[in-house]
Amino acid sequence: MAIQTRLLVPVLAALVLAGCSKSSDEGSTKPPAAADRKADGSRIGVTGGDGIAVTYQYSVRIPASEVAGLQEEHARACEGLGPARCRIWGMTFSVIGDRSVAATLDLRLAPADARAFGRGAIDTATRRGGMLTDATIDSTDTRIATTAADAGSRDAERDRRALAARLAAATTPAERQSVQAMIEEAEGRQEELGGQKADAAASLAAIPLSLHYTSGPVSPPLDRGPFLAAIDDGWDNVVGGLAAILLIVITLLPWAAMALAVVLGGRWVVGRLWPVERGPTEARPDTDAPGGA
The missing domain is CATH 1.10.287 (Helix Hairpins)
Known part of the structure; x- marks a missing residue:
């Protein structure tokens, strides 16, 4: 009987240890899942959180002919969300020097929609041939x-x-x-x-989101090598230099023509009012030799 008792003790101890091990495994499995869910639920990032006010600013460059259409498409996207989720706070559109266009669109969005709307706005600009040139996401602890x-x-x-x-x-x-x-x-x-x-x-309650539009050439993909980028930059410099020279010539040409006209006209007037007096003409010596007898 004592021998059986001594044999049962190790078996019971092994069973107890196995049960504890299983319980610890289950416990160690469940808390990480709960911790992951907690981490996912409390992740603030740039979408705001309890007492955190976030502001979004995006700048895009796009051909001048597409600025008005892109701005209108973004405004329609805001109106499509409804006034409870998005409101247009202000819009501007201006033509600068008859060659470039600048525009802005200021919105107020619900916190849950702001980040997604910004991503969609940039995708729309890219689809229309534009590119993102600047993005600023700032937050303030209210x-x-x-x-x-x-x-x-x-x-x-x-x-x-x-x-x-x-x-x-x-x-x-x-x-x-x-x-x-x-x-x-x-x-x-x-x-x-x-x-x-x-x-x-x-x-x-209302997240500010601003979109700034400027017209201009859209840069080539950023993954192009330095050699092609240098060629593009050099060609842009050549074109820019020729444009500057042409502008200088066109600007100065009328003034140069006017100055030349004034000089020639002045010389003509002076010649008419005060003619230059010529001296007596000297007699030409006779070139015939005197005849002999």
Whole structure:
């Protein structure tokens, strides 16, 4: 019996260890999955988060003939989302020097739509023959401003209540007037701080997204080698130099022609008014030899 007991102890210990090992394996499997889900759910990145206000700015270059159409297509895409998800905040379009075009489109989007809308806008510009030249995504922690506004509002409310008590105990008109002015100042601080808090909340509810359009030649793909890039840059320099020379010649040619006309006209007038007097013509010596007898 003692021998059987000694044999059962190792078996029971092995079973207990196997069960603990299985439990630890299951536990070690479930927490990472939960941790992954938590990481995915709390990932903020550039799409904002609790108290984080994000702003998006994109600049694209596109042929001048496509600027208006691209801007209109982006505006229609915003309107297609509906006013609850996207609003047009402002639009500009201008022709500069009859040769280049510049335009802007300012939008306010729901936080869940801002990043996807920006990606779609760049894809649309690329499809129309344009290219992305600049992208800026910035964020601001509005919790700092909100906390400061709450603290300042509490201080202003405490001051207002103390001043209200002083006003009730004031005995002279001058004292009441002075205390009333301080109460109005405290109320003004409260109103200003409330506006700051409202602005912070609005920046979280509507994400600003700005699109800037400029016309111009679209650069070749960035993966081209340095040799082809050098050829393109050299050719652009040659064309630019010839254009500059032609511009200088065209600009100075009328003035040069005018200066030449003034010089020739002046010489003609001087010649007519003050003719040059010529001296007596010297007699030509006779070249015939005297005849002999």
